[in-house]
Amino acid sequence: MATATGVLDTINTIQDVKKLTPQELNLLAEEIRETLIKRVDITGGHFGSNLGIIETTIALHYVFNSPLDKIVFDVSHQCYAHKILTGRKAGFTDPNSYSKYTGYTAPEESDHDLFKVGHTSTSVSLAVGLAKGRDLLGKKGNVIALIGDGSLTGGEALEGLNNAAVLGSNLIIVLNDNDMSIAENQGGICNMLTQMRQQRGNVKNNFFEALGLEYFYLDEGNDLQKLIALFKQVKDTNHPVVLHIHTQKGKGFTPAEINKESFHWIMPGTISHLNDAPKPMDEDYNSITRNYLLQKVSEGMPIVAINAATPGVFGFNKAFRNEMGTHYVDVGIAEEHAVAMTSGLAKSGAKPVFCVSSSFVQRTYDQLSQDLALNSNPATILVYWGGISGADATHLTTFDIPLISNIPNMVYLAPTCKEEYIRMLDWSVQQNKYPVAIRVPTNFVSCRIKDETDYSILNKFKMVEKGNKVALIGVGTFFWKAREVKSFLKTKLDLNATLINPRFITGLDVDMLNSLKANHQVVVTLEDGELDGGFGEKIARFYGSSDVKVLNYGSFKEFTDKVSRDALYTKYRLTPQLIAQDIKSVI
């Protein structure tokens, strides 16, 4: 028998898991749990979701034969135990290898990973494709979709279930129900799952059976032997089944069991500094937004703050949610519904403010275009974290400008500082004509002067400093980069460049751009996002028929995976030195 710290040492491939005794399997679960707690405290990462799914992961690999049997992880932020068991243990046990593997499934790392995923609600559809392909090619093997209860509310997952029901062959959908999305779940499906848990799966109206899917319930979702028994029961089934498994988010780490939301994803050092006194909150865009919304509600304005299952990203803490009351709506993972509802609210005369991350706003293009922009309803969309970052390939934030700014009727604003942000937010909420998106800056800066711009005059750029020869147009956060370039040009080349803050991403200030022709040889654009389809290309098109040269700076069209921002800035020539060098070569 292995010692308490010894079972994990013996595991190098999943074949090793299959040899373990029941007791060893339990020890393995505990050792993985300890390993994850230690590692995630140092590296940061998804915490509660991974702690809850350890037994399920071990049981899956004990019963099924990956990669012949195929496990598709929804979101895949719960794949740490899976990575440990499939040859990537060092990434979790060896501090020198902590950064070796990404936090999501990655086919380039292992054959046991089917897809690179990070957005939710995709597993059932991906698995249906795998299963259909298996059948067509006459292959064998189980296809398993592992989806959380929170992800189940996304439209793609529901479309997937509707189609899974008629697949007519092997498909095992494991519903990992830990009663939480990132924050509390809500909606009809959440209430339904609560009832199913309370009644141990025996409910009058079974949602999954209504769709035509066979249904099993397991209340002890962290009990390895019961999981193994259930998986053995359905292995090689000839039709789609749903295994509804009740697990405990954060299991094994008491603070995470109690405060599931705070421990869904943690920053490095969270656990080791658990008892530190909380730091006073500095002012930031979250606090500004919260205060603004609360203020307007208290003035009697029919504000509705909306988000799709990620209130923490916007600082919508429990105190805020409580104070907002009926003025706060979390729609669950349902960005499409969020935008359509936003349009309906605006039409009714209410003042919706939908907060969404740049990475997730792309889940709702058609609703932005058809439900909102085509109807020109006056709603506000706050897009957070737009810009070049060292994020995972699954959570890049460089595509929101091409996505939003090419939709007719949309007004997309790029504030450079808190004063502009406040003024734009206030204008957007008060006006009744336009669907407005605001790209919340990623850096918190003060312009030190109150902004009194009338944003109802669309597409009016701000001439910040008049110079000549070279004009620098810096969008949003990159206005400050443009300012750095200006200083550099002055110091190194004795050039007195013009500096412009466009503020509007969705349209051009034709008068100002035309006026530049008189005494400028080159116009330089800087935007914190993808060049293709972005703002700079519109400037290039504008000057295409003139003698003015245009240089565009931003990110390339590519999925980068945890490449540091500094490395990307260098690659994209986004430094004052490199930009100045390019300017020099064209004037």
Next chain:
Amino acid sequence: MATATGVLDTINTIQDVKKLTPQELNLLAEEIRETLIKRVDITGGHFGSNLGIIETTIALHYVFNSPLDKIVFDVSHQCYAHKILTGRKAGFTDPNSYSKYTGYTAPEESDHDLFKVGHTSTSVSLAVGLAKGRDLLGKKGNVIALIGDGSLTGGEALEGLNNAAVLGSNLIIVLNDNDMSIAENQGGICNMLTQMRQQRGNVKNNFFEALGLEYFYLDEGNDLQKLIALFKQVKDTNHPVVLHIHTQKGKGFTPAEINKESFHWIMPGTISHLNDAPKPMDEDYNSITRNYLLQKVSEGMPIVAINAATPGVFGFNKAFRNEMGTHYVDVGIAEEHAVAMTSGLAKSGAKPVFCVSSSFVQRTYDQLSQDLALNSNPATILVYWGGISGADATHLTTFDIPLISNIPNMVYLAPTCKEEYIRMLDWSVQQNKYPVAIRVPTNFVSCRIKDETDYSILNKFKMVEKGNKVALIGVGTFFWKAREVKSFLKTKLDLNATLINPRFITGLDVDMLNSLKANHQVVVTLEDGELDGGFGEKIARFYGSSDVKVLNYGSFKEFTDKVSRDALYTKYRLTPQLIAQDIKSVI
């Protein structure tokens, strides 16, 4: 009592409907039916869907008080009777006014129309927004979402139901179940609804009740008095309810009752030429695609032809579907699922070909990006009808290039003729590296020479004719427009322009573009779609730092509503004369 043709004459506002006797209401339904059959045969339009919903529409307006009570039409292609009853009768009875109103709800036409809609599955979410806004503003009135059974499978609708369930106030969801999408429905929800109809709503597992929604069933969905009674029963309800109403698609016109798919939407003259002998099918992109897919299947290739509820658009007739057998999948209205499943199929080694209209591909941006492109799975997406058209604002087809071409890893191809199309399709299906989209041309043209290009060499443009001073780059169908411009320049200005067929939308042929710098002053791009975020802007960016001037032609960033293509071509300066004029002004 009114005569058989007289009740409709007395209806000018919905107040007039409320005064009618039961017998007059029945007569009104019949008169509207006759009116629609006559009108749609002349103008073309949605037919079966409108015939089935006449009684429901009359009953809604009889019981409820629009616009205080708010009726949200899903898709809104079934709004003809609604338009007749809400002051727009002339658009259906007076041939001179037939084109006065659009085929969809339009707030600019009437206060009784809440939203401009044409894409499906949006009504529940829009209605939830209206209801939430009503509550917040302390207003009164019923909010009604009228959704078809086909639209229910779309993710947005299911997200909407999940959130409707917890609204906690008045919301009436009328599920108009005519047992059809455009083609036959399929999937778990379809089977479930069939069972519900067969059992008159009394089923073991009620899907809607599982979600927490109160449920009513009416089998006689074309019986005015029963509809009126049901609507009266739920009027002013204080919680969300679902009214499942069984209607007959095409009701009152026997051929449309029998062949529901063919009569969902009809061309002008369909009914008056019902008994004409069928015309022999000419070759077109549909027949080419069908034949190619069948051929590959017969060769043993694991092809899967996928579409989302619109097989007719791609010529996927019943004979083709039968012959394809398990190689054919209609996922229902579920474009997100379709793309994710496509990625799963490709991963499994199968060869998926997903066919989708330009207008609907925008319903699945995140899946194209995350589920497919990020994973670089080798799938084929055929995008139909991309280009400038006189369509409704809800069905424009000018946005697919900005949407698809700015996603990393995607290869978007633009064939100019059938030979290129066949070669590209064949390459895409055979290769194992890239997610490929092909923009199926809207004009059927032969290049008269077999295309033997190796498309695995990405982003290689084709130099069709070498000239000087001016280079014309025509994308896809607009290659032929570029050719016209070339002829015009030769004849009128004695310019021997270079003519290029780029074939790739997603990347630039840097070598060729650089080589043009030597003896060209201006490069002109022509693309059949939106300029903003499109292909031409990438060319403008490329030449931004050089002396080469660039002129971009395509459509503006705007929603046009039934503006003729010729009018748009003039507005966008897309004629040889206007383009030549612009060229002359810069050389």
